[in-house]
Amino acid sequence: MPLPARYSAEVPETEEIWSPSGYFQTQTSIWLAECEALQEINGRPDSDELAQIRDALRLSPVDLVELNRAEGHETNRLLRLVQSRLPVHLGNVIHRGNTSSDVLDTALSLQILRSLDIATRDFEHLARVAASLALQHADTLQIARTHGQHAIPHTFGRQVAGWYAEIERCIERIDRARQVISVGKLSGEVGTNVFISAELEERALARLGLRPDPAPTQIISRDRHAEVVSLMGVNAATLSRIATNISLLGMTELGEVREPFDPESQQGSSAMPHKRNTELSERVRGLSRRIWSAVQEELSASVLWLERDISHSSTERFTFPDTFGCLSYSARLTARILGGIVVNTEQMRANTERTLGGIYAARLLNSILDGGEISRTEAYELVKTVAQKAIDSGTPLSELATADPDVVRRLGDTKIGDVFRPDFYLRNIGTSFERAGLQTGDRGRAGSLGALPARGTSRPREPHR
Template sequence: MASTVYNSVLFRNMFGTPEMRDIFSDDALVGRYIQVECALARAQARMGAIPKDAADAIAEAAKTIVPDMDRMRDETENVGYPILPVVHQLSEAAGAAGGYVHWGATTQDIMDSATALQVRDALGVVRRDLLELRGILVALAQKHRDTPMAGRTHLQQALPTTFGNKVAVWLSSVDRHVVRVDQLLPRVALGQFSGASGTLASIGEGGLQMQALLCEELDLGQPAMCWHVARDGLAEVVSVLGLITGSLAKIATDVMIMSSIEFGEVAEPFVHGRGASSTMPQKRNPISSEMMLAGAKLVRQHVAAMMDAMIHDFERATGPWHVEWAVIPEAFLLTGAGLSHAKFMLSGLSVDTDRMRQNLDLTHGLIVAEAVMMAAAPTMGRQEAHDIVYRACRTALEEKRLLADILCDNHEIVAALGGKAKVRATCAPEAYLGLSGPMVDRAIASLSA
């Protein structure tokens, strides 16, 4: 019986993806432990530290072994770590060569190397999904490059913008996350082989060469120094996941508010029954956006936990290391789910351009007050233009009249702008979109490789 949303039959695909669960499954993790043990044996055989026949026998045993997970669980609970139980079973399967399994290594060497392999694979999935999401946003920004809508600050209509410009803002953060992942990988895809206190005393001369060969076998980088208690790399990984999910939550928040009945500007893709209410037949709740927001809140807590878990005592930690075992898989599951929800939601987002245009008129033209002020300022001075337009705005609100009509009755504004037709043209929201279009173009043109 499942005890968390991550393995629940009901919730697991809302809080994770099958692909990410496979990377962090028990079978995959034990497989990584065995992979590291075999790579270590091959590296040591290449140096002549153990017989080549022994390394071959260990590798052959790894191909055929079917780990007894019940036994491994019981031993892990007793020992406190899973590596000794893995070594027991692999050694037994390797027969006479079993004595060479785990030669000169310590538990954390194997576990950290396995974690590095998992993280590398998981970041590859995250990077792929970010690129796919980026492509979806590029298409959406291009399609709506010139679609006018109300720009909002402090939840109030501010100035006109375009929906494409809004999407390009989302796009820019997603693109930066691609860069972050690329920069991060070389810092975290590192092997670990340093021995009990990080000195490789169990190997002695040739230890660093053996470390290099192990990393080569695993296609991981060789660290400049033991990172048993220097956990900034893994903390950075989870922090980047926090940034990614934070950006997804910003997108989700915009979509949720814009999809409310009062806004009605966008809607998540329609799927029969999706987002339905048990009692209100008319409901179409923004489920994907809600999951993106919830996931970000959970990952944020994992970021804090990883920052706390960086504080290790001396050369091997007493407790903080264990926090990573829970945090890293869950943070990746949540991030994978968030990206999956985002790709689904944005690839089929319904955009109501007519409603966006209608909402521009909700304030009877007040949204272009700045446009009139700036147009009149060169003739009458900014402050005087501001005061006249300010008073006109108050009148428009009180009398529920169009700002353009009120301004056309003001001879100073009419004179400053060059006639009533010019006043009305200046009051058109489409005429005050600034550089929204060129900014969209620039955002797309400047995307990372």
């Protein structure tokens, strides 16, 4: 099912793969690979005949309109169109020993692989954008939050480094999906190779960059397709998590970030001119729901009767175009958001003070424990009392702690003023950067995406004809 025009225009390569042209031309590539494999094995069709076959397999716009009618057996219609252009002895070579599922399912694998290649490039670009943002703000003080409550100081760059690491895992999932779906089936009726040799199947699939599905039924086993869509569903969740965090940080009450906003062309609200909504992030979150629903569709499609039924066919016309169109578009949107995000560093710093020093309670607790005079339970209750009093009364925790003789007496060698310093919490912040493959020493180069990090080149791909 084509994406709405406002979205499909942003992912034209993916749109083309799943268009009628991409759909039918990929099917004809299966027959061409079989004919070329036949020539390898026994020399026929010869080179002149193969040239005739190639010409017959080319489809015009008029052909595509006719083939795309929602009636009858479309593969049989395509087959008869191609055979009508060839002498009988060559026409009979086409589709010999195949079922329509051989052609459709092997073509579907190729379409999925091409879509995965596009998704890889999109996520690799997004990773570079996230890396740049993380390094740029490696030292930008921010309050970390759990359960929506202030926790301890960290940096905005550390938060983004977490996003970057998750995006890297998205790329790994795409690689896993590629391995799962790099199979074809040209083994004929219920996968028995009864009218087509195993050698011909293997040679034809190798020309397409595929390997045979080891024990298929009439179709390629649908657990593969369900796994691919599920992996893409996890990737959509990563994009949705980043988008959700940006929306939360962009709330008026926090005001720490703002999506890129062009005042000349954008309006936040038709009725409230002051608004600058996080509409791009919200779009990413909405598109993720379509991908998650596709996961359920394909899980259901994997449960077919015996050697197959056709209940998977109708939903898969939506499942894969929607999954890959929405995913690539969402990845590009997320890169656009992170690449143009406005970070309010002063507001981030100001927000760390909203608990009046309550965020330093953990340091105060551990400093008392260093004194070794009381148990952890006693120390915890002592600190909890003064920390929550600070928040409730509007009195800085440092003042309450200094005025409490029990706290001062049990601090040991720690000076009370040293407890309320954010730099203590940031002393090991570089560990996450290093583990994620981000070198904080490169921060000065963060503006150049080409320099960050060493993920810039795509992996070599097998050709998907």
